[in-house]
Amino acid sequence: MTPLDPVCAPTAGPAPYSRHFRPVSRVCPECNETFETPSRKKTFCCDAHKLAFHNRNAARGKVLIPLAMAWRAGRGSSDVAKKAFAQLTSTLDRFVREDREAGRLPMADYLQCSFARGHRD
Ligand SMILES: [Zn+2]
16 A cells, blocks of 8 residues: 555545535545545544444454563563464464455554554544
8 A cells, every 4th residue: 555545545525515624535444445524533434343443453452462572571582482472473364364354454554544644543
């Protein structure tokens, strides 16, 4: 994805919106569908998708954080660090596969848009 990719590049919509409320097109990270919103800060097409996205990431974080911390604390050289790294990468691969199979926006695209807009939500 390039910085100008329509996934995260705001696109001005037609009248009758005023300059401040002209809708922008976005791609929802949860359903990967394009939607229009008057808010340049809105990332998700609806509250249910925002909640699902954040709940899933919170649950995934509970699995990944201990593995990442054990790997990092051992600097990748201890036996525990090596096992943690192996589980970390296999779990990440599973999460990426789950997102792809569910038709979600790839996390790299989500983060690129989030970083480009200067916020995370
Ligand atoms: Zn959605």
